[in-house]
Amino acid sequence: MLDEKSQKILDLLQKNAKLTSRQISKKLLVPITTVHNRIKKMEKEGYIKGYVALIDHRKLGKEILSFILVTVRYYTADGDHISQEDLARTISRLPPVEEIYIVTGGTDIIIKVRVKNIDELNQFVIHDLRNIEGVENSQTMIVLSANEAQQGKKKL
Numbered sequence: 001m002l003d004e005k006s007q008k009i010l011d012l013l014q015k016n017a018k019l020t021s022r023q024i025s026k027k028l029l030v031p032i033t034t035v036h037n038r039i040k041k042m043e044k045e046g047y048i049k050g051y052v053a054l055i056d057h058r059k060l061g062k063e064i065l066s067f068i069l070v071t072v073r074y075y076t077a078d079g080d081h082i083s084q085e086d087l088a089r090t091i092s093r094l095p096p097v098e099e100i101y102i103v104t105g106g107t108d109i110i111i112k113v114r115v116k117n118i119d120e121l122n123q124f125v126i127h128d129l130r131n132i133e134g135v136e137n138s139q140t141m142i143v144l145s146a147n148e149a150q151q152g153k154k155k156l
Contacts, residue, residue, distance in 0.1 A: 002047065005030065006038050010047065013039070017051040062114045064121055065143040068129065069107040073136035082134035084108050090132055096124050107139075 002010065005028070012024050021039065025032040042048045057065070070091070072084055084102045088109050092100045099112040111129075115121045125140055 002042070005034075006042060006047075009035060009038055010042065013048070057114055061116050064115045064117060065146065066113050066115075066121060067141045067143070068111040068113060068125065069139040069141070070109040070111060070129070070135055071106075071137040072108040073134055076133055087132070087134040090134075091129065094124070094128055096120070 008028055009024055012019055012027060021032050021035040025035045028035070039048070057063075070087075072082065072087055074082055076082060088100050088102055091097060091109065091111060096113045096115050097111055098114055101110045102108065103110055113121065113124060115124065121140070121142075125138060129135055129138055
């Protein structure tokens with residue numbers, strides 16, 4: 001578990017990973033060496049897995065964000081078993097797939113997909129996804145708006 005000071009450092013880095021140790025030390029009123037050492041410790045212990053750039057997907061022409069719920073058909077026509085993990089691995093290799101989750105409930109897999117337009121989404125669902133052995137059923141949900149907190153940009 002992290003103490004309060006380390007958690008505050010982590011919160012600041014989540015909002016802006018480009019902050020320097022000096023900037024964080026000024027915001028939290030702690031010595032720069034404390035900030036530096038705690039960041040290194042959190043990296044070593046796996047609390048911080050890496051640093052990423054948050055991308056404006058619309059500027060890249062990826063206008064449509066959708067989530068696709070997939071129900072798995074666990075056996076092939078020949079009676080061979082298909083696992084959720086194997087199917088998720090196969091689906092994850094397809095170009096528009098950003099993230100994939102194995103879940104519980106009425107759905108077996110949730111896929112996060114980002115595409116240029118509805119035609120590209122249609123191509124993916126109808127011609128790519130539904131032709132994969134093991135995909136029993138799919139339901140596509142198109143995102144109308146998203147909360148910024150989803151990408152680590154929490155507003156206080």
